Amino acid sequence: xxxxxxxxxVGAALSPLVWLRPSPRQRGQMALRLAARRLGLGMQLSQQExxxxxxxxxxxxxxxxxxxxxxxxxxxxxYWQVAPGQWCNQxxxxxxxxxxxxxxxxxxxxxxxxxxxxxxVALYWGERGGEDELRRIAELLAAVA
Numbered sequence: 853x854x855x856x857x858x859x860x861x862v863g864a865a866l867s868p869l870v871w872l873r874p875s876p877r878q879r880g881q882m883a884l885r886l887a888a889r890r891l892g893l894g895m896q897l898s899q900q901e902x903x904x905x906x907x908x909x910x911x912x913x914x915x916x917x918x919x920x921x922x923x924x925x926x927x928x929x930x931y932w933q934v935a936p937g938q939w940c941n942q943x944x945x946x947x948x949x950x951x952x953x954x955x956x957x958x959x960x961x962x963x964x965x966x967x968x969x970x971x972x973v974a975l976y977w978g979e980r981g982g983e984d985e986l987r988r989i990a991e992l993l994a995a996v997a
Contacts, residue, residue: 858953880982885915888985891990894918900976902964907934910964911978918974919993926970936961955992960985966992971996 874882885895900918931939931947938951939947939956947953956966962978975989 864960881915881979884979884983884986887986888990891968891986892919893990893993898976900965903932903942905934906932906964910976914964914976915980916976916978917989917993918973919974919997920972921968921970921997925968925997928967928969930965930967932965933959933961933963951997955995959992963989966970966996968996 874897885953888895893913895917897913899912900910900943902910922926932942933956934940934944939953939959941947947956958976959966959975960981962976962980963975967974973993977989992993
């Protein structure tokens with residue numbers, strides 16, 4: 853009988869350790885982020901203030917995948933995905949750049965924003981895909997960098 857009590861007490865003492873195990877979704881995100889690093893992408897969680905007209909409710913803290921730009925590239929632009937496959941700039945005008953739109957249409961539906969500045973190009977993603985989606989993202993970032 854005392855062994856049962858001892859086992860019960862040890863089990864109760866060790867049960868909070870189960871909470872420290874990452875969930876399957878968190879494990880998938882970690883694997884995806886490591887794969888992004890192998891593809892040459894940087895990743896960070898970024899706080900965003902989304903435009904009021906953006907459909908749905910994007911997360912306040914979103915995964916930002918980024919890559920440095922090539923020397924000599926100084927153009928700046930931003931595109932938001934209003935609905936799956938519908939890309940608009942900051943003035944809510946549809947993307948008029950046909951080659952860019954073709955690239956953007958290949959992205960997953962949970963990519964919220966793609967932006968480029970003089971130093972880097974970044975993409976904000978909900979991370980609801982796998983390595984195939986990550987490869988498409990890496991290809992886009994490499995093409996526009």
